[in-house]
Amino acid sequence: MTVNRQWVLAKRPHGMVTRDNFAYREAAVPEPGDGEVLLRNLYLSFDPTQRGWMEDRESYLPPVGIGEVMRAGSVAQVVTSRHPDFAEGDLVQTTGGWQDYLVASPGSGVMGLSRLPDGVPPTLALSVLGVTGLTAYWGLLDLGEPQPGQTVLVSGAAGATGSVAGQIARIKGCRVVGIAGGPDKCRWLTDVAGFDAAIDYKADDVDQRIGELCPDRVDVFFDNVGGGILEAALNHINMHARVVLCGGISAYxxxxxxxxxxxxxxLVVMRARMEGFIVIDYMDRSAQAVADLVAWMEQGLLHHQVDVQEGFDNIPDTLNRLFTGRNIGKQLLKIADPE
Amino acid sequence: MTVNRQWVLAKRPHGMVTRDNFAYREAAVPEPGDGEVLLRNLYLSFDPTQRGWMEDRESYLPPVGIGEVMRAGSVAQVVTSRHPDFAEGDLVQTTGGWQDYLVASPGSGVMGLSRLPDGVPPTLALSVLGVTGLTAYWGLLDLGEPQPGQTVLVSGAAGATGSVAGQIARIKGCRVVGIAGGPDKCRWLTDVAGFDAAIDYKADDVDQRIGELCPDRVDVFFDNVGGGILEAALNHINMHARVVLCGGISAYxxxxxxxxxxxxxxLVVMRARMEGFIVIDYMDRSAQAVADLVAWMEQGLLHHQVDVQEGFDNIPDTLNRLFTGRNIGKQLLKIADPE
Known part of the structure; x- marks a missing residue:
């Protein structure tokens, strides 16, 4: 066993995150106690909400402290188990953070500790079947309440959450329009993910295009972006529309x-609703969501993209790929292959 | 019978409404056809939403056309009846507009045509038991879902709708804090209307005072104002809060x-909801609301204020009293007494 490489939060960001916000540190590999396991991280998850965890403000989770390992979801492998439910070599999902090794137990972190179902690769466990897929599932279905024939508009539509939300809407019989950045992402939405239309916010007049592409107005707007795109969408909401506030990456x-x-x-004129949610409130119902998502994938109805960066040294820079729009689908970073 | 005095919309406003936006006109008194009644307006209702009706934009009602009589709710008296359900001398509520006389039938206008219940004076029919009272009732109860012990914050709290919403919240066992302009209005809220506390937005730091006066945070925010007051309130919402968007007078x-x-x-962090509504969607259930409102008034639980201006010539200026905060409770104007 070797040292435990870590990226810890060195100072809070002002604007875009830079490498200076983190410090590289080498620590001893921790020892698991009774009921705990020692894990080695294999894949790290990058999510826009992690940017908020770096701020010193009240939110749905406490901020990452200065000097603490940066919080992140991960897929890891059990190195040593002192818990009866986990064996050496098991692949698990947890809140592993930006480090090689950690000690965990079923109650630890935001995600707890759960074994990956047999045959599910780490990249899938961290994308469609992970937090982003569950976010899309519960946000769209529980808050959006899409009905067959209704129009669903999705922002950040080529991202890990938006792409799944839009495809679920399509599976539920809705007309689906996505907003994404650039012709490649837009092409993927219409040609692979089966969206009815896509709007390139970097090239198109978003407000005008929503009007053209949603002639019956927008019944559900699943928003990951906020700002001007939210305002444009609100111009086109239908009576009793539901605006699902998932994120607001434009302001992070x-x-x-x-x-x-x-x-x-x-919202008044249209008797419409805007509602926010956090996927951790739905974790006790994740089995139901995963069962549907797996079935849709097996039926070829649900596609996804994974962007896997590599290298421990690239961890800080990879976070920013989400905010520059460079990521293609779910952003991951591979630290190591399973042994 | 005399001429029919009218104020018609002469040009659309830019900013505050002035007398120039209207033209005074004298028309012939209309003749009722079969199934219609000729009405004489007694009291006109002034509501912030009327400002929106003057704009040439899509909304929940068509704009008032240039040259058309300005739309307004009213209590009127039947002069001539050619409808079996109405007799000469009956007091009715309808969308009478800024004029002395009109022809109406049960299906006419936004409000239809309904007889005032026996013993209900016109001022009550146009305030607590009218559109503003019903707005407060349905907005608070249907969208706000206040639970005993929860904290309800109301903006525009001394106004016709806000004051009723806050008092219903108090009746339902909530802690109620109101935001209003000036010490007199704030004193009325706490000393007469039974609010637990009041914030004078003209003198206080609204954001700071909400924090001080709502130590358990805000479960329901009933908003008539929008703008900076909405932003301040959002800083203090509780988990699963409901923001009832009733109006946004700050921007009208x-x-x-x-x-x-x-x-x-x-809204995301707190898994909270913001929802708009229009009271006309609840008109088929108004009997239920009126029964509760009457009962609460009879029990001395529900107080209200009515600001009655007089004089046909003062009609245009009276609308602006709502926007300068000069009105004390429900703004009305008396054109004539019943005969």
Whole structure:
């Protein structure tokens, strides 16, 4: 056994995250106690919400402390087990953080500790069948309540969550329009993921295109972006529309408060609802979601993309790929292969 | 019978409404056809939403056309009846508009045509038992879902709708904090209407005071104002809070779009909901609301204030009292006494 490489939070970010926000550290490999396992991280998950965890403000999870290992979901392998439910070599999902090794138990971290189902590769466990897929599933179905024939608009539509949300809407019989950045992502949405149409927010007039592509207006808007895209979508909501607030990546690196949409009164005119959620509230029902998601994948109805970076040294830079739009689907980083 | 005095919309407003936006006109008194009644307006209702009706934009009702009589709710008296359900001298509620006389039938206008219950004075029919009271009732109870012991915050709390919403919340066992303009309105809220506390937005730091006066955070925010007050309230919402969007008077006279709150992500962090509604969707259930409101008034649990201006010539200026905060409770204007 070797040293435990770690990236810890060195200082809180102002604007875009840089390598200076983190410090590289080498620590001793920890020892598991009774009821615990020693894990080696294989794949790290990168999610826009992690940017918020770096801020010193009240939120749905406590901030990562200065000097603490950066929090992140991961797939890991059991090196040593002192828990009866886990054996050496098992692949597990947990909140592993930006490090090689950690000690965990079923109650530890946001995600707890759960064995990957047989045959599920780590990349799938961290994408469609992971937090992002579950976020899409519960956000769309529980808050969005899409009905067959309704129009569903998705922002961040080529991302890990948006792409799954849009495809579930399509599976449920909705007309689905996605908003994404660049022609490649838009082509993937319509040609592979089966969206009815895509809007390239880097090239198109988003407000005008929503109007053209959603002639019956928007019944469900699944929003990962916020800002001007939320405002444009609100211009086109239908009566009794549901705006599912999943995220607001457009403001996560803002250095000053970014004003919200000027047209919230459209929620009144249209008797519409805007609602936020956090997927951790649904974790006790994840089996139901995973069963549906697996079935849709097996039927060829649900496609996904995974962007796997490599190298421990690249961890800090990989986070920013989410905010520059460079990631193609779910952003992961491989630290090691399973042994 | 005399001429029919009218105020018609002459040009659309830019910013605050002025007398120039209307033209005074004298028309012939209309003749009722079969199934219709001729009405004489007694009291006109002034509501913030009427400002929106003057704009040429899609909304929940068509705009008032240039040259058309300005739309307004009213209590009127039947002059001539050619409908079996109405007799001469009956007091009715309808969408009478800014004029002396009109022809109406049960299906006419937004409000239809309904007889005032025996013993209900016109001022009550147009305030607590009218559109504003029903708005408070359905918005608070149907969307806000207040539970005993929860904290309810109301903006525009001394206004016709906010004051009723807050008192219903108090009746339902909630802690109620109101936001209003000026010490007199705040004193009325706590000393007469039984609010637990009041915030004077003209003198206090609203954000800070909400934090102090709502130590358990805000479970229901009933908003009539929008803008900075909405943003301040969102800073203090509790888990699973309901933000009832009733109105946004702070922006109704804006000459350029006013940005929305920068902290909509608090809806995500708190798994909270923001929802708009229009009371006309609840009109088929108004008997239920009126029964409760009457009972609460008879028990001395529900207080209200009515601000009755007089004089046909004062009609245009009276609308602006809502936007300068000069009105004390429900804004009405008396054109004539019943005969």
């Amino acid at each position: 690196n803002a250095t000053a408060p970014i004003p919200g949409p000027a047209n919230l009164m459209n | 006279n804006a000459t350029a779009p006013i940005p929305g709150p920068a902290n909509l992500m608090n």
